[in-house]
Amino acid sequence: xxxxxxxxxxxxxxxxxxxxxxxxxxxxxxxxxxxxxxxxxxxxxxxxxxxxxxxxxxxxxxxxxxxxxxxxxxxxxxxxxxxxxxxxxxxxxxxxxxxxxxxxxxxxxxxxxxxxxxxxxxxxxxxxxxxxxxxxxxxxxxxxxxxxxxxxxxxxxxxxxxxxxxxxxxxxxxxxxxxxxxxxxxxxxxxxxxxxxxxxxxxxxxxxxxxxxxxxxxxxxxxxxxxxxxxxxxxxxxxxxxxxxxxxxxxxxxxxxxxxxxxxxxxxxxxxxxxxxxxxxxxxxxxxxxxxxxxxxxxxxxxxxxxxxxxxxxxxxxxxxxxxxxxxxxxxxxxxxxxxxxxxxxxxxxxxxxxxxxxxxxxxxxxxxxxxxxxxxxxxxxxxxxxxxxxxxxxxx
Amino acid sequence: xxxxxxxxxxxxxxxxxxxxxxxxxxxxxxxxxxxxxxxxxxxxxxxxxxxxxxxxxxxxxxxxxxxxxxxxxxxxxxxxxxxxxxxxxxxxxxxxxxxxxxxxxxxxxxxxxxxxxxxxxxxxxxxxxxxxxxxxxxxxxxxxxxxxxxxxxxxxxxxxxxxxxxxxxxxxxxxxxxxxxxxxxxxxxxxxxxxxxxxxxxxxxxxxxxxxxxxxxxxxxxxxxxxxxxxxxxxxxxxxxxxxxxxxxxxxxxxxxxxxxxxxxxxxxxxxxxxxxxxxxxxxxxxxxxxxxxxxxxxxxxxxxxxxxxxxxxxxxxxxxxxxxxxxxxxxxxxxxxxxxxxxxxxxxxxxxxxxxxxxxxxxxxxxxxxxxxxxxxxxxxxxxxxxxxxxxxxxxxxxxxxxxxxxxxxxxxxxxxxxxxxxxxxxxxxxxxxxxxxxxxxxxxxxxxxxx
Numbered sequence: 001x002x003x004x005x006x007x008x009x010x011x012x013x014x015x016x017x018x019x020x021x022x023x024x025x026x027x028x029x030x031x032x033x034x035x036x037x038x039x040x041x042x043x044x045x046x047x048x049x050x051x052x053x054x055x056x057x058x059x060x061x062x063x064x065x066x067x068x069x070x071x072x073x074x075x076x077x078x079x080x081x082x083x084x085x086x087x088x089x090x091x092x093x094x095x096x097x098x099x100x101x102x103x104x105x106x107x108x109x110x111x112x113x114x115x116x117x118x119x120x121x122x123x124x125x126x127x128x129x130x131x132x133x134x135x136x137x138x139x140x141x142x143x144x145x146x147x148x149x150x151x152x153x154x155x156x157x158x159x160x161x162x163x164x165x166x167x168x169x170x171x172x173x174x175x176x177x178x179x180x181x182x183x184x185x186x187x188x189x190x191x192x193x194x195x196x197x198x199x200x201x202x203x204x205x206x207x208x209x210x211x212x213x214x215x216x217x218x219x220x221x222x223x224x225x226x227x228x229x230x231x232x233x234x235x236x237x238x239x240x241x242x243x244x245x246x247x248x249x250x251x252x253x254x255x256x257x258x259x260x261x262x263x264x265x266x267x268x269x270x271x272x273x274x275x276x277x278x279x280x281x282x283x284x285x286x287x288x289x290x291x292x293x294x295x296x297x298x299x300x301x302x303x304x305x306x307x308x309x310x311x312x313x314x315x316x317x318x319x320x321x322x323x324x325x326x327x328x329x330x331x332x333x334x335x336x337x338x339x340x341x342x343x344x345x346x347x348x349x350x351x352x353x354x355x356x357x358x359x360x361x362x363x364x365x366x367x368x369x370x371x372x373x374x375x376x377x378x379x380x381x382x383x384x385x386x387x388x389x390x391x392x393x394x395x396x397x
Numbered sequence: 398x399x400x401x402x403x404x405x406x407x408x409x410x411x412x413x414x415x416x417x418x419x420x421x422x423x424x425x426x427x428x429x430x431x432x433x434x435x436x437x438x439x440x441x442x443x444x445x446x447x448x449x450x451x452x453x454x455x456x457x458x459x460x461x462x463x464x465x466x467x468x469x470x471x472x473x474x475x476x477x478x479x480x481x482x483x484x485x486x487x488x489x490x491x492x493x494x495x496x497x498x499x500x501x502x503x504x505x506x507x508x509x510x511x512x513x514x515x516x517x518x519x520x521x522x523x524x525x526x527x528x529x530x531x532x533x534x535x536x537x538x539x540x541x542x543x544x545x546x547x548x549x550x551x552x553x554x555x556x557x558x559x560x561x562x563x564x565x566x567x568x569x570x571x572x573x574x575x576x577x578x579x580x581x582x583x584x585x586x587x588x589x590x591x592x593x594x595x596x597x598x599x600x601x602x603x604x605x606x607x608x609x610x611x612x613x614x615x616x617x618x619x620x621x622x623x624x625x626x627x628x629x630x631x632x633x634x635x636x637x638x639x640x641x642x643x644x645x646x647x648x649x650x651x652x653x654x655x656x657x658x659x660x661x662x663x664x665x666x667x668x669x670x671x672x673x674x675x676x677x678x679x680x681x682x683x684x685x686x687x688x689x690x691x692x693x694x695x696x697x698x699x700x701x702x703x704x705x706x707x708x709x710x711x712x713x714x715x716x717x718x719x720x721x722x723x724x725x726x727x728x729x730x731x732x733x734x735x736x737x738x739x740x741x742x743x744x745x746x747x748x749x750x751x752x753x754x755x756x757x758x759x760x761x762x763x764x765x766x767x768x769x770x771x772x773x774x775x776x777x778x779x780x781x782x783x784x785x786x787x788x789x790x791x792x793x794x795x796x797x798x799x800x801x802x803x804x805x806x807x808x809x810x811x812x813x814x815x816x817x818x819x820x821x822x823x824x825x826x827x828x829x830x831x832x833x834x835x836x837x838x839x840x841x842x843x844x845x846x847x848x849x850x
Contacts (some may be wrong), residue, residue: 322633323632323633323734363749363756367749367752371745378575378626378629381571382572382575385570385572386568388566389566389567389641
């Protein structure tokens with residue numbers, strides 16, 4: 001009945017834009033069957049980005065990006081606006097989930113060697129998205145415009161000023177002058193609500209398009225030999241295999257290294273993605289319900305008692321400072337290590353020339369990433385412990 | 398004679414002996430759990446009978462040794478109670494919940510360990526279930542260690558005792574815990590390597606030669622692989638001690654105990670160097686290019702070790718390196734950082750070279766000439782790893798002398814058992830008992846401030 005009502009519209013649209021064929025093409029995309037749960041994080045990220053945008057739009061209705069009113073407007077959202085505390089909590093904890101998930105997604109991509117040719121561009125975009133995500137989270141923290149937000153702005157703009165060659169200009173552009181002022185807040189606001197999200201959405205869309213064009217890569221999990229007594233494939237699987245064969249063997253195909261055992265994107269894989277995304281959102285929602293996001297005291301730049309601490313995702317870099325003595329701090333710990341990390345991550349597809357895909361066949365790359373991940377986790381945990389003991393310990397070192 | 402009347406030196410000796418022995422067992426066990434479960438995981442994922450055999454063998458060892466470690470722990474508690482009652486009373490008061498949870502995790506560890514070991518055959522068709530039991534065992538064991546680390550770290554960097562979370566996450570609790578977990582795996586790896594070498598030398602079957610030769614390499618890779626992380630975590634740990642308990646830091650790194658720390662660094666260097674020498678000799682059998690690369694790396698590591706062991710700075714310091722620190726024993730002046738980096742990085746590249754060679758295949762079981770000497774190297778490494786574990790604990794425990802609990806309770810403070818006297822009240826004899834120790838000040842000395850010492 002409903003279809004008959006809208007049929008002329010739907011069919012007319014289809015005659016002008018072949019959306020049915022496109023949708024069918026997308027939904028019947030072959031994806032790895034074995035280990036398919038590992039491939040759900042990308043979709044979860046995509047959904048969470050849109051939740052972040054939706055909650056952000058809600059917060060923008062009430063937020064005032066001015067020196068005098070920013071903190072008060074946050075306080076108003078938190079304490080006066082109906083369910084404001086919940087939306088703010090969702091916005092905050094969703095950001096935490098996004099940063100963690102993008103890290104996990106990149107780790108999965110790395111260990112399954114999905115960054116190798118021809119998927120280099122998707123990897124490079126992924127690294128860029130990670131940077132944008134962290135930048136968005138960082139600028140969002142500043143917008144609270146309380147003591148923590150203010151000192152984040154001080155530290156952020158100072159570090160930006162240490163960038164070789166363009167540093168001073170970059171810092172001045174961000175601050176809107178030599179010192180932190182109301183202009184810093186409005187510019188940070190612009191970065192946070194316009195430039196960075198637009199970049200995120202555009203690049204994420206291109207990233208997803210690349211994944212669709214090049215195919216979900218079958219990791220080493222998918223290439224395990226089938227046991228002798230494996231059940232014969234069912235009709236769906238056979239159809240999917242036939243499609244994969246056509247897709248991979250076609251001269252126009254850009255899909256390589258797809259596993260033999262695949263399944264349809266819809267409904268099989270989409271179901272897994274929905275489960276994972278739903279579970280993650282549920283966790284975020286429960287955390288937002290349970291833990292209120294705090295607001296610190298109003299800005300007092302002349303304070304001598306406030307101990308600023310870095311945002312949680314910087315803790316590992318913050319803790320790294322302890323490993324570098326005296327004047328080595330800025331060139332090595334603040335600029336050197338992060339820059340090298342970013343450059344290595346960007347160039348990874350070209351630095352790793354080993355054509356092997358299975359982790360056991362590329363021990364150097366796996367060891368490298370294991371050490372990087374382990375170091376980040378260890379340093380972050382140590383940093384959290386130090387921040388927790390700040391008022392007792394005092395300034396470290 | 399009251400136990401507290403035993404001469405202090407004797408009391409300290411008993412506790413130190415029992416404690417250090419217990420730590421060796423505990424560290425070995427936690428390391429063994431981790432390696433065994435990891436071997437089972439890799440055997441399931443990648444296949445490999447040898448890996449499963451290692452997992453099974455280590456599981457059996459763990460099940461047999463666990464009770465010894467537990468008995469030693471109870472002995473430590475028993476003797477600490479009778480020799481240092483005031484101290485024990487204070488620790489029970491301040492760390493009650495940590496110790497309570499410690500007891501629970503102890504029970505959990507046993508509850509997972511025994512089924513994990515005894516269901517090895519029964520769960521043959523459900524290996525992932527069995528592996529999950531192993532995973533739960535590791536989690537329980539790590540938590541058990543973390544909770545006892547709360548007490549150990551509290552003694553060095555105390556927090557306000559009335560704040561449970563501050564006690565639980567005191568300034569060095571997490572750094573110490575990480576240092577110990579990584580150290581446990583490394584220690585167990587070296588011990589496995591030593592055991593494998595012993596069996597390789599003793600066995601007469603070529604198949605056993607090959608297996609134990611391979612196992613020696615596996616143990617060494619686990620030992621050295623986790624040793625990489627230790628210098629960095631150690632520096633972080635020491636920095637926390639410096640911030641919170643500067644007197645302990647000075648004792649350990651700059652003044653009277655700093656020679657012990659240099660000895661510790663010497664052991665560390667020996668572990669790195671002998672491990673690399675082992676890999677060099679193993680490669681020498683079949684890989685000339687890898688052998689030459691390993692020689693260069695060994696030279697870099699040896700040079701780094703020399704710099705690391707220097708009691709005074711060498712080379713340009715202040716004006717060239719912009720560092721304002723003078724360099725007494727143990728101070729981490731730039732050259733020592735560079736030496737640490739040199740030692741660690743050369744060992745990382747050595748492992749990469751060795752693993753790369755292993756992928757192409759190495760002839761296992763050759764025990765003539767260098768092959769035999771390599772086994773002796775593994776035995777030596779196991780001994781040094783054991784020394785190092787003991788010395789590390791000794792340094793940490795002695796850095797807070799003359800305090801038992803840093804700036805809260807002194808070592809030479811009179812020890813007395815808590816008295817159980819009825820508390821007189823206007824309403825008559827109380828129905829509860831007072832348990833404050835005789836002669837103990839309520840909170841000991843005032844809390845330290847940064848820069849006090």
